[in-house]
Amino acid sequence: MSSKLEALQRWVDEVAALTRPAQIHWCDGSDAEYQQLVQQMLRTGDLIELNQQTHPGCYLHRSNPSDVARVEHLTFVCTVEEDAAGPNNHWMAPAEAHAKMDALFDGCMEGRTMYVIPYCMGPIDSPLARCGVEITDSPYVVANMRTMTRMGAAAQARIEREGRFVKGLHSTGELDPERRFIMHFPEELTIKSYGSGYGGNALLGKKCHALRIASFQAKSEGWLAEHMLIVGIENPRGETHYIAAAFPSACGKTNLAMLIPPEGYRQDGWKVWTVGDDICWMRPGADGRLYAINPEAGYFGVAPGTSTATNPNALSTIARDTIFTNVAVTADNQPWWEGLPGTPVTDWQGRPYDPANGPAAHPNSRFTVSARQCPTWSPRAEDAQGVPISAIVFGGRRPSLIPLVFEAKDWKHGVLVGAAMGSETTAAATGAVGVLRRDSMAMKPFAGYHYGDYFRHWLSFDQPGAKLPKIFHVNWFRKGEDGRFLWPGYGDNLRVLEWMIDRVEGRAAGNETPIGTVPAKGELKVDDLALDGATLDTLLDVDHAGWTAELAAIGDYLQSFGGRMPDALHAEQQRVAKALDTAAIAS
Numbered sequence: 001m002s003s004k005l006e007a008l009q010r011w012v013d014e015v016a017a018l019t020r021p022a023q024i025h026w027c028d029g030s031d032a033e034y035q036q037l038v039q040q041m042l043r044t045g046d047l048i049e050l051n052q053q054t055h056p057g058c059y060l061h062r063s064n065p066s067d068v069a070r071v072e073h074l075t076f077v078c079t080v081e082e083d084a085a086g087p088n089n090h091w092m093a094p095a096e097a098h099a100k101m102d103a104l105f106d107g108c109m110e111g112r113t114m115y116v117i118p119y120c121m122g123p124i125d126s127p128l129a130r131c132g133v134e135i136t137d138s139p140y141v142v143a144n145m146r147t148m149t150r151m152g153a154a155a156q157a158r159i160e161r162e163g164r165f166v167k168g169l170h171s172t173g174e175l176d177p178e179r180r181f182i183m184h185f186p187e188e189l190t191i192k193s194y195g196s197g198y199g200g201n202a203l204l205g206k207k208c209h210a211l212r213i214a215s216f217q218a219k220s221e222g223w224l225a226e227h228m229l230i231v232g233i234e235n236p237r238g239e240t241h242y243i244a245a246a247f248p249s250a251c252g253k254t255n256l257a258m259l260i261p262p263e264g265y266r267q268d269g270w271k272v273w274t275v276g277d278d279i280c281w282m283r284p285g286a287d288g289r290l291y292a293i294n295p296e297a298g299y300f301g302v303a304p305g306t307s308t309a310t311n312p313n314a315l316s317t318i319a320r321d322t323i324f325t326n327v328a329v330t331a332d333n334q335p336w337w338e339g340l341p342g343t344p345v346t347d348w349q350g351r352p353y354d355p356a357n358g359p360a361a362h363p364n365s366r367f368t369v370s371a372r373q374c375p376t377w378s379p380r381a382e383d384a385q386g387v388p389i390s391a392i393v394f395g396g397r398r399p400s401l402i403p404l405v406f407e408a409k410d411w412k413h414g415v416l417v418g419a420a421m422g423s424e425t426t427a428a429a430t431g432a433v434g435v436l437r438r439d440s441m442a443m444k445p446f447a448g449y450h451y452g453d454y455f456r457h458w459l460s461f462d463q464p465g466a467k468l469p470k471i472f473h474v475n476w477f478r479k480g481e482d483g484r485f486l487w488p489g490y491g492d493n494l495r496v497l498e499w500m501i502d503r504v505e506g507r508a509a510g511n512e513t514p515i516g517t518v519p520a521k522g523e524l525k526v527d528d529l530a531l532d533g534a535t536l537d538t539l540l541d542v543d544h545a546g547w548t549a550e551l552a553a554i555g556d557y558l559q560s561f562g563g564r565m566p567d568a569l570h571a572e573q574q575r576v577a578k579a580l581d582t583a584a585i586a587s
């Protein structure tokens with residue numbers, strides 16, 4: 001055994017001494033191991049078999065009804081210095097947090113199996129990839145980690161070679177919301193999560209490692225760990241542009257990453273390639289461009305709303321070998337959620353379906369599935385060097401004001417546009433839904449350090465010789481007075497992406513406004529859409545009075561981060577505010 005593996009063995013021994021499991025299982029990631037876990041979970045009721053004729057290899061997991069989403073109020077970043085975590089995080093002193101967590105973990109695995117999961121985030125041979133080991137007492141977590149990461153022997157070999165890994169300790173505990181904490185120790189590359197079995201709280205490779213810990217590492221190592229999808233758009237000439245887009249949780253990343261081009265585009269030969277649907281790690285390459293990998297190997301996607309009309313690619317992806325969490329089931333035992341045809345008979349809690357109890361599927365019900373099952377899976381997802389990014393897109397759920405699309409003037413403006421992002425809250429986190437909040441770069445719940453330092457890090461990529469992506473902002477969620485979405489969305493979002501690519505290629509002149517460049521008349525290809533001229537005008541309108549108020553609110557928001565907020569960002573906010581003033585005087 002090498003000395004590096006000893007560090008891992010020592011930590012596993014320490015954890016075992018604390019949690020006192022009946023046995024320890026080192027996961028190898030094999031098919032046989034997965035099948036064994038499934039059989040075991042079918043026996044214990046952790047998994048329920050779905051209709052194997054229609055959905056081979058598909059199972060349902062019903063979680064505790066109090067444990068169905070991320071718990072942002074119980075999620076902490078524990079840095080030595082409080083200000084390093086910033087006002088965007090909950091903070092606890094590391095010693096206090098360790099003491100609190102170790103008391104919870106004390107003896108918590110008695111009589112149970114402790115699983116040791118070596119995993120790699122990113123292609124196993126990629127210099128951009130990073131490894132971790134999750135220790136858990138949940139077979140459901142093991143099964144999901146196998147789909148979501150490169151888990152098992154190859155990851156362990158890389159860990160032994162590198163001698164460096166993120167330590168993640170997890171126990172579902174008693175699922176008592178009063179005894180539930182998700183703690184991050186970025187300076188120690190350590191995560192401790194107790195009392196929840198839900199995805200974002202328990203699959204530690206995902207948000208805890210690949211976003212909170214990785215963003216902290218990325219800051220000192222010169223890269224970016226972001227809550228972004230990565231999609232390749234291939235035009236009829238065979239040229240592919242890769243676009244990375246940050247939308248908050250349950251705001252359309254999976255859907256955009258898998259979009260199916262509108263009929264006319266398909267006939268013309270447009271193709272879409274899915275590289276990632278949730279997380280993106282990017283760094284500058286030798287040519288000055290940003291190169292991105294998807295650290296994940298699977299999708300943990302939102303089920304409700306997924307249908308043949310909205311996301312047929314996702315539906316084909318999840319037709320087999322998928323774990324569904326908190327969906328409803330039909331009379332013939334098929335998974336069901338709002339948006340699908342057919343009728344549910346059993347709701348997500350296993351009760352006979354009664355509309356009086358609310359939706360049949362939980363609004364944050366999810367599917368876990370291998371990325372390779374997606375019909376548009378891009379082989380470039382395995383590219384060790386990553387894909388070059390042509391455009392970065394920010395967006396959120398904004399029922400008013402924010403146009404369908406606009407382009408930032410330059411990188412600095414783009415960082416402001418990302419910092420200023422706002423969105424209505426969704427069911428992906430516990431708490432009220434539909435409340436507008438700032439969610440800078442869609443990283444409010446995930447930036448592992450002070451937002452002021454984070455924006456400074458973003459600004460630092462603007463170096464001589466850098467060939468940075470153009471930055472855009474989109475809003476698929478603008479509503480009319482009747483409360484309905486003005487823009488058809490989904491596949492038709494390709495029309496907006498095409499305009500972005502035209503801007504990147506210098507083919508579209510655009511229309512400059514104080515907040516950025518919007519498509520000029522005729523530049524968005526919407527002729528074959530049932531969209532009247534007035535609606536399109538509304539979608540692209542820049543309401544100066546509304547934007548003046550928005551810029552003031554953005555200014556207050558930036559101020560709230562105090563002295564760590566870079567002056568350049570304040571200056572940029574003032575520049576845009578002034579441009580709006582000047583335009584108002586001129587008109």
Ligand SMILES: Nc1nc2c(ncn2[C@@H]2O[C@H](COP(=O)(O)OP(=O)(O)OP(=O)(O)O)[C@@H](O)[C@H]2O)c(=O)[nH]1
Pocket residue numbers: 247248249250251252253254255256277278300301302304305306310428476477485488489490493
């Ligand atoms: N109106 C409208 N709804 C959309 C659009 N794209 C996605 N949605 C809906 O938004 C919800 C969430 O979409 P996802 O694509 O799963 O969200 P995500 O950003 O991947 O979410 P996380 O996995 O939580 O990070 C689903 O119910 C979709 O149907 C769109 O273009 N227009």
Ligand SMILES: O=C([O-])CC(=O)C(=O)O
Pocket residue numbers: 069070198199200201206207248249250278300428429
């Ligand atoms: O983390 C999760 O549980 C799912 C997810 O992608 C998000 O909430 O953004």
Ligand SMILES: [Mn+2]
Pocket residue numbers: 227248249250278
């Ligand atoms: Mn997400």
